Amino acid sequence: VRNKRRAASEIGVRADLVRLPPSATLDETLREVGRLNERPDCDAILVQSPLPDGLGRAAERRVFDAIDPGKDADGFHPINVGRLVQNRPAIVACTPAGVMELLDRSGIPVAGRRAVVIGRSDIVGKPLALLFLHRDATVTICHSRTPELPSVAATADILAAAIGRPGFVDRRFVKPGAVVIDVGINRVTDPAVAATLFAPDSARWASFERSGAALVGDVHPEVEQVAGALTPVPGGVGPLTIAMLLRNTVRCAQRRAGLAD
């Protein structure tokens, strides 16, 4: 924010990409985050996940935790997650925020409905379940150890799939007329897997044969025949996630300028 007295609508946004070499150590990465935290002309920070394997599994959490919570464009910092849990104003993880935006803009009510979230990740499943809860849905979170997963999922008025397994959610999981949100983005290259997802005479199969790969969600295409509404992959939740990243960035800037909660 160049001039705090200007109206929020006039705030200019500039994105800088900071590239560290693949050989960067954890200390170097943390120092770079520290520099961005200190820079007065930097309002929001996102460290692209996944970090290189060489840094070790614990590195990602340490790097995310090092981001100033007021500049946390991802909403992954424990302070922001805690604020979300308590339903206080917070920077919320982009994908779950995008799902809510998508429902709202499609005129799909949430209050009083049964929402089932398949997946319990910190990035999608848990925050999405909290957002549903705060909007007065009755929420169930399912995961790999949930018994009779298809029949639990089929209780949902709104079903969100965020597990990272191509085509996992088939028609058995879906109550007729349910709203199905497909959060998965999986790159399929195995023709045997693609053949379970696309009909041999379909445009998607033809495209897979041409390019040798396809982006598919966690929801099997057959669900289209039973769902009342279904988000496509690609082109559904993904673009909303990017839009929410920009919204979070603007919100970080507004908060730093004292223009928002």
Ligand code: GUN
């Ligand atoms: N990589 C893939 N999705 C995300 C995301 O939402 N945030 C970050 N930081 N990295 C990602």
